[in-house]
Amino acid sequence: MKKGIAIAIILVLSFPVVVEAKEDYVEKIMNEVNEEMILNYLQTLESFGPRVTGTQACWDAGNYIYNEFKSYGYETYFFNWSLGSYSDRNVVAVLPGERNDSIIICAHYDSVPGSPGADDNGSGTAAVLAAAKALSKYKDKIKLTYTIRFVTFSGEEEGLLGSQVYAKSLYENNSNIVAVLNVDMIGYTRSEQGKENVIIFESDESKWITNVAISIAEKYSYLNLKIHRYGAGANSDHWPFMVYGYDAVFFHEYEFNDYYHSSGDTVEHMDIEYDTRVTKLIVATLVQIANIEIVDDVPPEISIQRPANYLYIADREVMETNMPIIIGKITIKMDAIDEQSGIEKVDVLIDNELKAELTNRPYEWTWDEFAFFKHEIKATAYDNVGNYANATIDVIIFNV
Numbered sequence: 234m235k236k237g238i239a240i241a242i243i244l245v246l247s248f249p250v251v252v253e254a255k256e257d258y259v260e261k262i263m264n265e266v267n268e269e270m271i272l273n274y275l276q277t278l279e280s281f282g283p284r285v286t287g288t289q290a291c292w293d294a295g296n297y298i299y300n301e302f303k304s305y306g307y308e309t310y311f312f313n314w315s316l317g318s319y320s321d322r323n324v325v326a327v328l329p330g331e332r333n334d335s336i337i338i339c340a341h342y343d344s345v346p347g348s349p350g351a352d353d354n355g356s357g358t359a360a361v362l363a364a365a366k367a368l369s370k371y372k373d374k375i376k377l378t379y380t381i382r383f384v385t386f387s388g389e390e391e392g393l394l395g396s397q398v399y400a401k402s403l404y405e406n407n408s409n410i411v412a413v414l415n416v417d418m419i420g421y422t423r424s425e426q427g428k429e430n431v432i433i434f435e436s437d438e439s440k441w442i443t444n445v446a447i448s449i450a451e452k453y454s455y456l457n458l459k460i461h462r463y464g465a466g467a468n469s470d471h472w473p474f475m476v477y478g479y480d481a482v483f484f485h486e487y488e489f490n491d492y493y494h495s496s497g498d499t500v501e502h503m504d505i506e507y508d509t510r511v512t513k514l515i516v517a518t519l520v521q522i523a524n525i526e527i528v529d530d531v532p533p534e535i536s537i538q539r540p541a542n543y544l545y546i547a548d549r550e551v552m553e554t555n556m557p558i559i560i561g562k563i564t565i566k567m568d569a570i571d572e573q574s575g576i577e578k579v580d581v582l583i584d585n586e587l588k589a590e591l592t593n594r595p596y597e598w599t600w601d602e603f604a605f606f607k608h609e610i611k612a613t614a615y616d617n618v619g620n621y622a623n624a625t626i627d628v629i630i631f632n633v
Contacts, residue, residue, distance in 0.1 A: 258371060258374070258375050258520065258524075259449075259517050259520045259521055259524075259526065260453065260517070261371065262367045262368055262370075262371055262516060262517070262520050263367070263453070263513045263516050263517040263520070264513070265366070265367035265370055266363045266364075266367050266509060266512050266513050266516055267509060268505050268506060268509045270363055270366065270509075271359050271363060271505055271508050271509050271512060272500070272505050274355070274358070274359035274362050274363065275351055275355045275356065275359050275420070275500045275503070275505075275508075276500055277297060278294060278297075278342070278350070278351070278355040278358060278359070279349045279350070279351045279355060279499060279500055281293050281294045281297075282349060283344050283345070283346055283347055283348055283349060283350065284342060284343050284344045284350055284387075285343065285344065285345065285346050285390075286319060286321050286343045286387045286388045286390065286391055286394070286395075287319060287320070287321055291321065291342070291343050291387055292321075294342050294343075295311070295321075295322055295324055295342065295385075295387065298324045298342060298358065298362065298385050299311065299324050301362055301365070301366075302324065302326035302362075302365055302383065303326075305326075305365050305366055305369035306369055306372070307326035307327060307328060307365065307369070307383070308326065308327045308329075309324070309325065309326045309327075310324075310325055311323070311324060311325075312324070312325050312384075312395075312398075312399055312402075314388065314394065314395055314398035314399065315398075316388070316394045316397060316398055317394070319388055319391055319394055321343075321387040321388055321394075321395065322387060322395075323384060323385060323386045323387060323395045323396075323399055324342075324384070324385045325382060325383070325384050326365055326382070326383040326384075327380065327381070327382055327383075328365075328368060328372055328377070328380065328381040328382075328383070329380050330376070330377040330378055330379045330380040330381065330523060331376060331377070331378050331379075332378060332379055332380065333380055333409070334379050334380065334409040334410075334411050334592075335379060335380045335381065335382050335408065335409070335410050335411065336379050336380070336381050336382070336410075336411055336412050336413075336414070336519060336522055336523045337381075337382045337384055337410060337412070337413045337414065337474075338360075338361055338364050338381065338382075338383055338384070338414045338416070338515070338519050339361065339382075339383075339384040339385065339386065339396070339413065339414070339415050339416070339470055340354055340357030340358045340360060340361045340385055340386070340415065340416045340417060340470070341354050341357065341358070341385065341386040341387065341388075341389030341390070341395065341396070341417065341469075341470055342354065342355075342358040342385045342386070342387060343386070343387045343388060343389055343390055343391075343395075344390065344498075345390050345494045347495070347496055348494055348495055348496060348498045349496070349498055349499050350498055351420070351498050351499045351500045351502070351503055352418050352419075352420045352421050352486075352490050352492070352493075352498050352502075352503055353417070353418050353490065353493060353494065353498055354389070354416075354417050354418060355420075355500075356416070356418060356419045356420035356421075356503070356508055357415075357416035357417045357418065357419060357484075358385050359508070359512070360416045360419060360484075360511075360512040360515055360516075361383050361384070361385055361416065362383075363512050363516065364383065364512075364515070364516045364519055365383045367516055368381065368516075368520070375524070377520075377523040377524050378523065378524055378525045379411055379522070379523045379524075379525070381519065381523050384399065386399065386470050389417075389469070389470055393467070393469070393470055393472060393473055395470075396470035396472075396473045396474070397473045399473075400473035400474045400476070400477045400479070401473070401477065403477070403479075404477040404478070404479075404593065407592075407593070409592040409593060410474065410479045410480075410593070411480070411522070411575060411577075411617060412439070412442050412479075412480050412481070412482075412522050412575060413471060413474045413479055413480065413481035413482070414442070414481075414482060414484065414515060414518065414519055415469055415470050415471035415474075415481060415482065415483045415484070416483075416484045416515060417469040417470065417483060417484070417485060418485055418486050418489075418490060418493075419431070419484055419485065419486050419507075419508055419511040419512065419515075420486065420503040420504060420505070420507065420508035420511075421486050421488060421489075421490040421491075421492075421502070421503055421504060421507075422486065422487070422488055422504040422507050423488050423491065424488065426487070426488075427486070427487050427488035427504075427507070428457075428504065428506075428507050429457055429458065429459060430458065430459050430460075430461060430487035431458050431459070431460055431461070431484065431485070431486065431487055431511050431514065432460075432461050432463050432484070432485045432486070432487055433446060433460055433461070433462060433463070433482050433483065433484055433485075434463045434464065434465040434466070434468075434469075434471065434482060434483035434485065435462055435463070435464070435465055435482045435483075436464070436465050436475055436480075436481070437570060438480050438570060438575075438576075438594070439465075439475075439480040439481055439482050439575075440462075440572045441480070441571055441572045441573055441574055441575045442480060442481075442482045442518070442522070442575070443460065443462055443482055444572060444573060445518050445521055445522055445527060446460055446482075446514060446515075446518045447460050448521075448528075449514055449517045449518050449521060450514060453513075453517065456510050456513060456514055457510065458510060458511065458514055461487065465481075465482070465483060468483075469483050469485075470483075471483040477593075478593050478594025478595055479593065479594070480575050480576075484511065484514075484515055486507075486511070490502075525574070525617060525618060527573065527574045527617070527618060528573075529571075529573035529574040529616060529617075529618045529620060530620070531571075531572075531573055531620065532571075532616070532620040532621060532622040533569055533570060533571035533576055533614040533615070533616045533620060533621070533622050534569065534570050534571070534614070534622065535567060535568070535569045535579065535612055535613070535614035535622045535623065535624045536567065536568050536569075536612075536624050537565065537566075537567050537610060537612050537624050537625075537626050538566045538567060538568050539563075539564065539565060539566040540557035540559060540563055540565065540610075540626070540628060541557065542554055542555060542556055542557060543557065543558075544558045544559075544560075545557070545558070545559045545560065545561075545563055546560045546561060547560070547561040547562070548561065548562050548563055548564055548599070556627065556628070556629065557626065557627075557628040557629070558628070558629045558630075559628055559629065559630040559631070559632065560630075560631050560632070561601075561631075561632055562599055562600060562601035562632060563599070563600050563601075563628075563630070563632075564597055564598070564599045564600075565581060565597065565598050565599070565600055565610060565612075566595065566596065566597050567579055567581075567591075567596040567597075567612045567614075567624070568596065569596060569612075569614035571614070571616040571617075571620075573616065573618075574616045574617040574618045574620075575616060575617050576614055576615070576616060576617070577592070577615045577616060577617045578590055578591060578592045578614075578615050579591045579596045579612055579613065579614050579615075580612070580613040580615075581598045581610070581611075581612055582610075582611040582612075582613065583600065583604075583608055583609070583610060583611075584608055584609050585609070585611065588600070596612075600630075600632075601632065602632070603632060603633060604630045604631075604632045605630070605631060605632075605633065606629060606630070606631075607627060607628070607629055608627070608628055608630055609625055609626070609627055609628075610625065610626050610627075610628060611623055611624070611625045612624045612625075
């Protein structure tokens with residue numbers, strides 16, 4: 234018997250074991266993007282002339298984007314908006330994932346009067362279209378965890394109008410948006426330094442998205458791109474999402490375009506090779522997040538900001554005390570952050586009983602039910618790969 238087992242082991246060890254390697258769909262999808270594709274999008278968008286919000290040229294460009302999305306097999310629709318004296322429409326396409334939680338890749342397709350808007354923001358719109366086309370070739374082969382929304386906005390040049398209305402709509406409908414990748418002006422260089430660098434504007438909450446992009450640039454070093462982190466401001470369509478508490482970043486060229494908002498913003502003055510590499514970076518980052526292919530073994534950080542050591546009466550801070558003392562209702566406020574995969578949700582528990590599940594910032598919940606004397610408030614933050622952390626405080630409460 235022992236001799237037979239020994240022979241079997243020798244036979245097994247004598248032949249190579251074939252293990253089918255997992256296909257790198259991130260790289261496959263990324264490399265569907267090429268210069269010819271990007272150039273075609275840019276030339277078509279430029280051909281409409283200045284795509285000023287509310288004009289026929291902007292309307293025609295919206296129809297072109299809509300038809301491209303439809304041709305790739307996506308559910309596509311116009312999101313009509315109106316704000317102030319302006320009205321127009323965004324174009325949205327949807328690639329369903331296993332969950333309704335969404336990743337958004339977005340750009341504005343309008344331009345200023347007198348400018349063909351090749352870089353600002355034909356380049357961003359081309360990146361969104363390229364991502365949609367590249368993913369369409371694999372959408373039946375892979376099953377993404379998160380739904381992807383490809384969105385192009387009008388009204389950006391008039392004050393981020395299309396994105397304002399869209400982000401507000403998502404917030405009011407309690408949509409869980411995991412990450413927003415905004416693309417605006419990624420196609421211009423004037424030096425070798427410009428060709429090798431790219432900027433990502435971020436907030437503290439969205440640093441994790443930049444970290445994913447950095448990991449992509451390091452893994453696929455042939456992209457030859459170094460990422461620089463800048464603090465985000467209200468200068469493009471990422472901003473309304475940040476205002477409504479969503480994690481968002483903004484990809485931008487390293488050297489600002491000399492032809493910005495002028496008649497010279499044409500394909501002729503762009504670096505298509507650079508534009509293509511930056512688009513590849515963005516597409517790979519999108520797919521990596523959508524499929525949760527993120528290495529993260531570090532739990533998130535969570536803290537309870539309110540109540541603090543004060544006396545609260547009817548949800549108003551009255552005076553400092555040695556511990557939280559609450560008379561009436563109280564709005565509990567928490568802060569959570571994760572720099573590797575982002576925050577999925579924050580749970581609020583009273584004496585270990587789940588009271589609220591918060592998926593969007595601000596992480597707030599109003600405790601307004603019968604409670605008397607000492608209780609424990611616990612907040613549990615989960616990141617997007619399942620790590621979690623807790624924060625607890627004891628309070629004295631009288632709410633009858």
